[in-house]
Amino acid sequence: MQMDPSKKFDKLFKEMKDVDRSENAKRNTWLALKGRMETKRRRNLIPAFISLAIVAIASFLIITYINSSESEQAAQGLSNEEVIRAVLEREYNGPDMEISRLQDEWLDLQSETETKNQEEYDQLLESKEHKDLMNYYPTTFGEYFTENMLTNLISTNMIFKYNHYLIDNKVEMHLENVKVVQEKEHPNIYRPIIEVSLTNSQGHKIFHTVREEFIFSTSEPGKIGSYNGVKNGGGIELGVKIENFNSYVGENE
Amino acid sequence: MDMEHLYKAHSDRVYSYIYFLVRHRECAEDLTQETFYKAYKGLDSFNNQATITTWLLKIARNVTYDHLRRKGVVKFFTFEKEHDIETKVLSPESSYEKKEQLTKMYNSLYKLKKDYQEVILLRKIQECSIQETAYILGWTEAKVKMKMIRAMEALKKEFHQEGGHANGSIKKIR
Numbered sequence: 001m002q003m004d005p006s007k008k009f010d011k012l013f014k015e016m017k018d019v020d021r022s023e024n025a026k027r028n029t030w031l032a033l034k035g036r037m038e039t040k041r042r043r044n045l046i047p048a049f050i051s052l053a054i055v056a057i058a059s060f061l062i063i064t065y066i067n068s069s070e071s072e073q074a075a076q077g078l079s080n081e082e083v084i085r086a087v088l089e090r091e092y093n094g095p096d097m098e099i100s101r102l103q104d105e106w107l108d109l110q111s112e113t114e115t116k117n118q119e120e121y122d123q124l125l126e127s128k129e130h131k132d133l134m135n136y137y138p139t140t141f142g143e144y145f146t147e148n149m150l151t152n153l154i155s156t157n158m159i160f161k162y163n164h165y166l167i168d169n170k171v172e173m174h175l176e177n178v179k180v181v182q183e184k185e186h187p188n189i190y191r192p193i194i195e196v197s198l199t200n201s202q203g204h205k206i207f208h209t210v211r212e213e214f215i216f217s218t219s220e221p222g223k224i225g226s227y228n229g230v231k232n233g234g235g236i237e238l239g240v241k242i243e244n245f246n247s248y249v250g251e252n253e
Numbered sequence: 254m255d256m257e258h259l260y261k262a263h264s265d266r267v268y269s270y271i272y273f274l275v276r277h278r279e280c281a282e283d284l285t286q287e288t289f290y291k292a293y294k295g296l297d298s299f300n301n302q303a304t305i306t307t308w309l310l311k312i313a314r315n316v317t318y319d320h321l322r323r324k325g326v327v328k329f330f331t332f333e334k335e336h337d338i339e340t341k342v343l344s345p346e347s348s349y350e351k352k353e354q355l356t357k358m359y360n361s362l363y364k365l366k367k368d369y370q371e372v373i374l375l376r377k378i379q380e381c382s383i384q385e386t387a388y389i390l391g392w393t394e395a396k397v398k399m400k401m402i403r404a405m406e407a408l409k410k411e412f413h414q415e416g417g418h419a420n421g422s423i424k425k426i427r
Contacts, residue, residue, distance in 0.1 A: 009408075012358045013377040019269040025278065026268075029286045030260055036290050037256060107319060148297070155294035157315055164322075195296075239391045 009110060039122065060065060077222060081180045083144050084190055084214050087224070090140055092175040092196050095166035099140075102133040146223045165242040172199045173242075176207065183214075188216040198242060204249045208241055210234040256293055263306055264289065266379070267313045273374055274317045284320055288313040306383045308318035310375075314389055361411035376401055 078086065090096075106129040115121040124130065137154050145153065153159045166173055176195045183189040191213050199205045211233035217225030229235045241248050267288055272281040291312050292299075299308055362370055375386040376397070383401075387394045 008354070009358075009405075009412075010377075012354060013373075014359070015355060016273070016378050016423075017269060017380070019272045021265060021268050021272075025282050026264060029264070029282045030257070033256075033260065033286045033289050033293075036286075037293055040294070103319070107322075111320075152295050155291045156298050156308040156312070160299070234395065236387075236391050240393060240396065 010205050011042070035224055080188075080190065080214075080216055081182075083216075083222065083224065084177055084180055084192055087141065087144050087214075087227070088175055088178055088192065088212075091161070092173055092194060094160075094173050096140075096160060099133075099160050100163060100167055102129075102136050105129045106133045121127055122176070142164075144224055145227065146225050147219050149217075149223075149225055149227065158227060158229075162239065162242060165239050169242050170201050171242050171247055174199070178200050188218065190214045190216075196238070198245060199247075200245050203252055204245075206245070206248050207240065208234065208238050210238055259292070259305070260289055263309050266306060267309050270310055270374070270379055271313050272319050273378065274314075274321065280320075284313070284317050287316045292317060303385065303388050307381065307388055310379065310385075311380070311389045334356070338423065356414060361408055361414075364411050365407050367401055369407055372397060372400045373404050373408060 012186045106127075109127060110124065113124055115124055134154075137150060137159070141153070141159055142150060162173060165171070174197045176197050178195070179193040180189050181193065183191070190212055194210045194212065195207060196210065197205050197207050212235070213226075213228040214224050215226035215228075217223045219225075264285055268281055268285045270283045271288070272278070275281050275284065288309060292309055300304070303311070331393075362373065367371070371390060372386060375381045375389060376383070381389065383394050383397050386392070386397045390397070392400070
């Protein structure tokens with residue numbers, strides 16, 4: 001008797017899920033991962049000591065500077081709203097071809113260079129390609145975020161998050177309007193409403209609205225300590241619109 | 254969150270997902286390591302919008318996709334002639350018929366459009382829910398449902414066309 005085709009498929013899918021993986025390989029991957037995490041922790045500790053010394057020296061200079069030219073410094077600093085607008089200008093005007101070029105160069109280098117162990121991979125991290133890429137993030141976004149938040153944003157692809165979509169689909173994105181809304185009861189929290197336009201190579205233009213959330217650090221005033229998408233804020237739909245641009249042309253052109 | 258516990262609990266699932274995309278054991282191990290390293294660095298930003306597994310699979314997808322894109326080989330499931338299908342069932346004891354069916358399934362899958370392959374991989378092979386699949390792929394739930402129906406139709410068609418030809422040989426098994 002023939003088996004029900006859908007049952008047969010389900011059985012095959014189940015079998016495909018069970019990929020064989022040797023315990024040895026699994027353990028080696030864990031050891032390599034552990035080594036990288038420990039290296040990162042050590043790297044984080046050394047700058048902490050240096051930072052303390054710098055902070056001690058700098059504190060004296062800063063206090064002197066604040067006292068002597070308080071009004072001048074206030075003029076140089078950005079308000080929270082201006083910081084948000086600066087981040088959104090970066091994030092929602094694109095694509096950014098420079099980050100794409102740097103990512104390509106770094107990933108090409110990884111593809112071309114065989115690394116047999118953690119030490120060799122660590123050497124690769126010292127390459128010009130990797131340094132250039134990692135320096136680009138602080139250059140573009142560094143002044144707006146706390147250091148910890150910037151590290152998290154890089155590792156979770158939360159900045160330049162639409163760049164691949166834009167490049168792959170040959171679509172340009174422009175920031176049209178921003179309405180910065182501050183939480184009344186929590187003044188460090190802002191949830192801007194962001195209107196962007198998308199334009200394809202034929203000049204067709206469509207619009208989309210997204211909401212995001214910025215929480216300013218209490219320990220580092222003026223810097224964003226948390227940058228989040230808002231649930232049902234339209235970010236996912238923006239990616240879908242870029243990927244399926246032609247289907248949306250005419251909708252709100 | 255303890256990384257060792259996280260790794261032990263989820264690394265097989267992440268590896269299995271990546272393996273289907275890259276089809277190379279060492280590469281899948283490297284990308285699994287990269288996935289967990291990124292997760293380690295980004296743990297503070299995990300905000301329970303998804304389950305930890307779904308979050309890890311999303312990172313795994315980004316890591317793997319970047320790897321494939323940079324190598325210029327975004328050819329999901331594209332089995333090379335010498336590719337070996339590594340599943341537990343494909344042990345020497347497995348029946349010839351079972352191997353043939355699996356080979357047919359792989360061959361059918363790699364002929365599908367990339368988005369069909371991805372939705373089948375997540376929904377059917379990784380057994381993710383519609384909501385989880387939508388989160389990982391960055392799609393709406395409606396799009397997942399629609400793509401899934403079309404993907405399964407396309408797969409059935411390919412699978413039944415695939416059968417019986419002389420080239421349906423069993424791939425090399427390590």
